Amino acid sequence: xxxxxxxxxxxxxxxxxxxxxxxxxxxxxxxxxxxxxxxxxxxxxxxxxxxxxxxxxxxxxxxxxxxxxxxxxxxxxxxxxxxxxxxxxxxxxxxxxxxxxxxxxxxxxxxxxxxxxxxxxxxxxxxxxxxxxxxxxxxxxxxxxxxxxxxxxxxxxxxxxxxxxxxxxxxxxxxxxxxxxxxxxxxxxxxxxxxxxxxxxxxxxxxxxxxxxxxxxxxxxxxxxxxxxxxxxxxxxxxxxxxxxxxxxxxxxxxxxxxxxxxxxxxxxxxxxxxxxxxxxxxxxxxxxxxxxxxxxxxxxxxxxxxxxxxxxxxxxxxxxxxxxxxxxxxxxxxxxxxxxxxxxxxxxxxxxxxxxxxxxxxxxxxxxxxxxxxxxxxxxxxxxxxxxxxxxxxxxxxxxxxxxxxxxxxxxxxxxxxxxxxxxxxxxxxxxxxxxxxxxxxxxxxxxxxxxxxxxxxxxxxxxxxxxxxxxxxxxxxxxxxxxxxxxxxxxxxxxxx
Ligand code: SAH
Ligand code: ZN
Ligand code: ZN
Ligand code: ZN
Ligand code: ZN
Numbered sequence: 001x002x003x004x005x006x007x008x009x010x011x012x013x014x015x016x017x018x019x020x021x022x023x024x025x026x027x028x029x030x031x032x033x034x035x036x037x038x039x040x041x042x043x044x045x046x047x048x049x050x051x052x053x054x055x056x057x058x059x060x061x062x063x064x065x066x067x068x069x070x071x072x073x074x075x076x077x078x079x080x081x082x083x084x085x086x087x088x089x090x091x092x093x094x095x096x097x098x099x100x101x102x103x104x105x106x107x108x109x110x111x112x113x114x115x116x117x118x119x120x121x122x123x124x125x126x127x128x129x130x131x132x133x134x135x136x137x138x139x140x141x142x143x144x145x146x147x148x149x150x151x152x153x154x155x156x157x158x159x160x161x162x163x164x165x166x167x168x169x170x171x172x173x174x175x176x177x178x179x180x181x182x183x184x185x186x187x188x189x190x191x192x193x194x195x196x197x198x199x200x201x202x203x204x205x206x207x208x209x210x211x212x213x214x215x216x217x218x219x220x221x222x223x224x225x226x227x228x229x230x231x232x233x234x235x236x237x238x239x240x241x242x243x244x245x246x247x248x249x250x251x252x253x254x255x256x257x258x259x260x261x262x263x264x265x266x267x268x269x270x271x272x273x274x275x276x277x278x279x280x281x282x283x284x285x286x287x288x289x290x291x292x293x294x295x296x297x298x299x300x301x302x303x304x305x306x307x308x309x310x311x312x313x314x315x316x317x318x319x320x321x322x323x324x325x326x327x328x329x330x331x332x333x334x335x336x337x338x339x340x341x342x343x344x345x346x347x348x349x350x351x352x353x354x355x356x357x358x359x360x361x362x363x364x365x366x367x368x369x370x371x372x373x374x375x376x377x378x379x380x381x382x383x384x385x386x387x388x389x390x391x392x393x394x395x396x397x398x399x400x401x402x403x404x405x406x407x408x409x410x411x412x413x414x415x416x417x418x419x420x421x422x423x424x425x426x427x428x429x430x431x432x433x434x435x436x437x438x439x440x441x442x443x444x445x446x447x448x449x450x451x452x453x454x455x456x457x458x459x460x461x462x463x464x465x466x467x468x469x470x471x472x473x474x475x476x477x478x479x480x481x482x483x484x485x486x487x488x489x490x491x492x493x494x495x496x497x498x499x
Contacts, residue, residue: 028062031235
């Protein structure tokens with residue numbers, strides 16, 4: 001519901017520009033805050049810091065104007081608060097607990113579902129009123145992503161787990177490309193598939209390091225297997241030691257080639273992600289003595305296809321792969337074969353598209369002209385001289401637009417471009433996405449410019465935060481709508497008691 005309202009209002013309402021992580025930025029519990037500036041009709045407004053990780057004020061309410069004077073007392077209170085918001089157990093302590101846990105007989109292995117925690121017998125008492133799972137097996141411990149509740153309702157985490165088929169595909173691809181190490185950034189399920197095979201199959205040589213903001217994983221992995229990390233500000237919660245773990249992992253020994261795989265929350269700020277990924281790439285480059293690698297760290301960035309132009313702008317060496325990534329807990333993002341919807345999620349990579357072999361069983365084929373694998377519905381357009389479909393459906397060429405467009409679009413002479421048949425011409429007769437009133441588009445919405453002048457106080461601050469939230473969610477209206485639809489469905493399902 002809330003997501004729906006935001007989705008409608010969020011409609012790409014720009015107005016907020018990310019300036020990034022700047023030296024000396026104040027910290028919230030999620031590390032250094034990001035600097036933003038609100039713009040209105042080309043003019044820059046006041047700059048402010050906000051939390052890098054949380055898109056919902058409920059999760060982190062940090063806010064500070066750039067030029068705001070913060071008193072010593074407030075700084076001290078803030079530091080105290082930041083400390084109080086850190087997990088109750090350190091990673092080290094969790095590793096110790098795990099060692100003790102696996103020594104217990106099956107009958108004494110419990111997992112508290114409410115606290116999302118492995119319990120040791122002397123803690124049962126404290127959790128006696130909570131729901132818990134019994135007889136936690138070795139297999140369950142190898143699949144923490146199944147044991148833990150996916151934090152999908154929390155916009156901050158947006159945990160959407162790979163369907164088994166997609167996860168297996170990624171791993172097979174990684175292996176066939178000759179990689180032996182995977183830096184898993186926000187991909188706990190891929191990490192656990194690798195870890196699980198490594199512990200069970202003698203000749204399985206791949207290793208993985210998981211970087212994720214979800215600290216619950218520290219219960220299952222050692223400090224060499226998991227780092228508590230924020231991918232929006234490149235922040236290692238475990239400090240220099242954790243950073244060193246990552247650096248060591250990226251150092252390629254002998255033939256142990258490294259690839260980074262990441263599947264960030266889609267609502268996130270692409271620029272912030274890109275900046276972190278560039279720092280991870282730099283870390284990889286630095287590990288080579290002399291730093292003379294003239295290459296980039298190989299990478300798979302998993303993200304919806306409608307972010308293609310923004311990702312390619314930030315990473316010109318990347319290209320989009322046609323493969324549709326499927327998710328387990330995302331009703332809309334399952335594969336289209338059985339009449340279900342197709343997934344809009346793709347792989348962006350700096351590896352040669354030719355090398356990314358897609359499964360023929362799922363209809364993918366090789367286009368000899370484009371020199372890449374494409375989905376079955378993606379036909380090579382003679383005029384564009386490329387396989388132009390982005391969403392897996394067969395696109396058609398419009399001679400007037402001089403490009404291929406979605407099959408559901410028609411050329412509109414009034415708008416002078418292709419659009420859905422029943423689109424509102426020239427947009428002015430539909431309500432503005434920002435204020436809902438007719439007669440103007442969001443880009444010229446008067447409410448945006450007045451709020452800018454509406455004095456400094458709390459009101460403006462709230463407005464700015466609201467816009468921040470919109471900008472983060474917004475970006476793509478269709479995505480926001482889909483997300484809203486999904487949330488609603490999920491809620492309904494929950495009420496039904498099904499899963
Ligand atoms: N498809 C993946 C999961 C992707 S969901 C898989 O199955 O393995 C997004 C992941 O990013 C989640 O694991 C979530 O905990 C993590 N995440 C969300 N925000 C993050 C942040 N700020 N920094 C690091 N990881 C984050
Ligand atoms: Zn925060
Ligand atoms: Zn082609
Ligand atoms: Zn065409
Ligand atoms: Zn057209």
